[in-house]
Amino acid sequence: MNKNDTALLSILIQDARASFADIARKLNISRAHARSRVNALVDEGVIEKFTAVVNPEKLGKVISTFIDLKVVPQHIEAVAEELAAKQEVVSLYIMSDLRSLHIHTLTDSHEAFDKFSKDFLLGRKEVISVECGSLLKRVKHRRGGARL
Known part of the structure; x- marks a missing residue:
């Protein structure tokens, strides 16, 4: 990775549909070199996939809730896999204490x-505790991916 690769990644993070010509123009390199670098970054696993960022509110998903779930450590993987498969769950992380899950859900209503x-959190013997809060206002977010 060099300075041009970092700049190229920043362009793709902002717009995964940027053409090789656009990338080349912005970086002052040839289209062939832009294509070559993008393909190399894909082959190296730096770029995992190209994707679209969807506005959940436009789909009626207006309730954004963050959940911190404490789980009996022996069940952390199974609970994580089960919850990750639910359509309401948009991201799920196993935390370093190996008993906590940090979960982000999107739903169309509080109900x-x-x-x-x-259905999936309360009353489970594997769950030690649940803390959650609904998003009030976004101040800074990573829509479009990480900033380099």
Whole structure:
């Protein structure tokens, strides 16, 4: 990775549909070199995939909730896999204490989140505790991916 690769990644993070010609123009390199570098970064696994960022509110998913779930350590993987498969869960992380899951859900109403929590979180013997809060306002977010 060099300075041009970092700049190239920043362009693709902002717009995964940027053409090789656009990238080349912005970096003052040839189209062939831009294509070659993008392909190399894909082959090296630096770029895992090209994707679209979807505005959940436009899809009616207006309730954004963050959940910190403490789970009996022996069950962390199974609970994580089960929850990750639910459509309401948009991201899920196993934390370094190996008993906590940090989960982000999107639902279309508080009632839908209540149903999700009753169906999949509450009353489970593997769950030690649940803390959650709904998003009030985004101040800084990584829409479009990480900033380099």
